[in-house]
Amino acid sequence: MTGPILEARDLVRGFRLPGPLFGPRRILRAVGGVSLALAAGESLALVGESGSGKTTLGRMLVGLSRPDAGTIRFRGEVLSGPQRPVQMVFQDTAAALNPRRTVGASVMLPFLWNRRLPRAEAEAAARALFARVGLPPETFFARLPHALSGGQRQRVGIARALASDPAVLVADEPVSALDVSVRAQILRLFADLRAERGLATLFITHDLGVVRAVTQRVAVLYRGQVVEQGPTAQVMDHPRHPYTQALRAATPVPDPARARPTPPPPPDAAILPGCPFRARCPAAAPACATPPVLRNLAPDHLISCHFA
Amino acid sequence: MSALLDIAGLTVALADGATLVEDLSLAVARGETVGLVGESGSGKTMTAHAVLGLFPAPGIAVTRGHIRLEGTDLATLPPAARRGVRGRRIGMVFQDPSSYLDPLLTAGRHIGEAFRAHGVTDRLPARVAAALASVDLPASAAARFPHELSGGQRQRVLIAAALALDPALLIADEPTTALDVTVQAGILDLLRRAARARGLGVLLITHDLGVVAETCDRVAVMYAGRIVEQNDVRALFAAPRHPYTQGLLASVLDPGRDAPPFAMPGGVPAAHAMPRGCRFHPRCPLALPDPCAAAVPPFAGGLACWRADAARAGAWAAA
Numbered sequence: 001m002t003g004p005i006l007e008a009r010d011l012v013r014g015f016r017l018p019g020p021l022f023g024p025r026r027i028l029r030a031v032g033g034v035s036l037a038l039a040a041g042e043s044l045a046l047v048g049e050s051g052s053g054k055t056t057l058g059r060m061l062v063g064l065s066r067p068d069a070g071t072i073r074f075r076g077e078v079l080s081g082p083q084r085p086v087q088m089v090f091q092d093t094a095a096a097l098n099p100r101r102t103v104g105a106s107v108m109l110p111f112l113w114n115r116r117l118p119r120a121e122a123e124a125a126a127r128a129l130f131a132r133v134g135l136p137p138e139t140f141f142a143r144l145p146h147a148l149s150g151g152q153r154q155r156v157g158i159a160r161a162l163a164s165d166p167a168v169l170v171a172d173e174p175v176s177a178l179d180v181s182v183r184a185q186i187l188r189l190f191a192d193l194r195a196e197r198g199l200a201t202l203f204i205t206h207d208l209g210v211v212r213a214v215t216q217r218v219a220v221l222y223r224g225q226v227v228e229q230g231p232t233a234q235v236m237d238h239p240r241h242p243y244t245q246a247l248r249a250a251t252p253v254p255d256p257a258r259a260r261p262t263p264p265p266p267p268d269a270a271i272l273p274g275c276p277f278r279a280r281c282p283a284a285a286p287a288c289a290t291p292p293v294l295r296n297l298a299p300d301h302l303i304s305c306h307f308a
Numbered sequence: 309m310s311a312l313l314d315i316a317g318l319t320v321a322l323a324d325g326a327t328l329v330e331d332l333s334l335a336v337a338r339g340e341t342v343g344l345v346g347e348s349g350s351g352k353t354m355t356a357h358a359v360l361g362l363f364p365a366p367g368i369a370v371t372r373g374h375i376r377l378e379g380t381d382l383a384t385l386p387p388a389a390r391r392g393v394r395g396r397r398i399g400m401v402f403q404d405p406s407s408y409l410d411p412l413l414t415a416g417r418h419i420g421e422a423f424r425a426h427g428v429t430d431r432l433p434a435r436v437a438a439a440l441a442s443v444d445l446p447a448s449a450a451a452r453f454p455h456e457l458s459g460g461q462r463q464r465v466l467i468a469a470a471l472a473l474d475p476a477l478l479i480a481d482e483p484t485t486a487l488d489v490t491v492q493a494g495i496l497d498l499l500r501r502a503a504r505a506r507g508l509g510v511l512l513i514t515h516d517l518g519v520v521a522e523t524c525d526r527v528a529v530m531y532a533g534r535i536v537e538q539n540d541v542r543a544l545f546a547a548p549r550h551p552y553t554q555g556l557l558a559s560v561l562d563p564g565r566d567a568p569p570f571a572m573p574g575g576v577p578a579a580h581a582m583p584r585g586c587r588f589h590p591r592c593p594l595a596l597p598d599p600c601a602a603a604v605p606p607f608a609g610g611l612a613c614w615r616a617d618a619a620r621a622g623a624w625a626a627a
Contacts, residue, residue: 049489049490179348179575180347180515180556180559181556181559181572181575182347182575183561183569184559184561184570184571184572187569187571188568188569188571191568207561209560209561209563210561211563212562212563212565212566213567213568213569214569233566236564237564246490247489247490248563250490250492250493251489251518252489252492252493252516252518252519253518253521253564254520254521254557254560255521256521256522256542257542
């Protein structure tokens, strides 16, 4: 048994909020002590609403943002800064590509700079990747990003990530800007790539349908902390944390006969001490003023709730 | 029967003749919520622009058909009267609430602006408070700036402004797409209640079939500028008849079920590259060279498909 390929321990990241010119500045803790491990070839989902800290966590894992505390290890070695084996796929495909550079040139760059290939070889390798992600290179290689659809640009984004020959992909909402029929095509591509290259993938998403379709494990993030983590099917079918249950119940289903309940709205930013979900939790009790610790419900199922 | 909104044979085209919406007919009754569903490029937002008489770029125009609101053909109105209709008779809500709120105006000023624009200037504070209450916001929200509100609260402010003058029709274009699911449910509930309580007709434009299922009474599915299927919401979800509708429903990812994602091949064609015949035929598993690739299927009985009989068993069963 080998250890995890990517492991994060007790990651903390805060941001200073704009405040008064003098006096103490308020700090927003976007990520408050998160530990995660990703095995080779595994697909893990990181789920949460906006403001849960999932994007901040993803940026730290690929080295685009530095943690205030905690460590990230790749194959046991501490990572600092962006590294070739850990690559990111972004949500906003238009913003992720240089608008003045052909998409072919964007995919060639990692071959030229990271892998030091001569130009002709870099171009051949980039063209092969275009074909692999479903873009015939003779049609698409010389185009500028604006001449591609959102789905096609996301294929380019994936090809560019693959050009560094990564072992881990961190994909931040890679399909949430795409239409339903295109979304399924891109999710299939991720699944195929994982199978054929043994790529470990972290899917950052708010969409529980995406979670179920392409991941084996899921970590649920609330206000910068993991509140539940376990096998995807188990967490989706039998969510144990009240927050996971609320998310699950709020997911719209395409069936007019089944109306979803209207969940309690999230409260204003007031943060009570204790359990982070306390202010919204239908089952909150006095005990919740003490912060719960993440504990094992089962060997592979973690939860942070006094009552689950 | 007189529908609140009656669109018949609407065609919207670019200056060079390429059509963005073609021969679209759709009606919305008082108190009814009609979903207009489709992927990007299907023409659903362009249909809304046509109803409002506001196009996002020069050169786009209604070239055929009529749009009647409460019996009046909107196209025949002079510009000033058309402006009066917008806001007073038709309210609008869009996807991204932040970009429709002036960051330097409080929520109260913003809602008050909706009244003032239509010449209502008396008892403004009371009117604003009532508008806020109708979207479940406290009167104190009037003093808040957009950055002090959450995304869901901002959308509520926009809905309050849209409903301020008690319009007959509300056009909501992806009103919950930018919101978290837990917030989304509350906004949709608000729209449903407004439709019921005020007899408001709602045209809900969305790509999200889950949102349609729980909010709409009727649904029209658009593909590449045309309506391909239209039905009562329960019937449409229980027995989708068009291969495209069937494919869209199969593409929905259900968190409660283990299934690989279903993918329809291809994508929505661009306005200048519309296929001949049925516009869906290049992606359709049932398409035949004749008639599908040769002639536009007529829209009859809520469906525009040459292969309706074959599609009954499920167009994608073998895929």
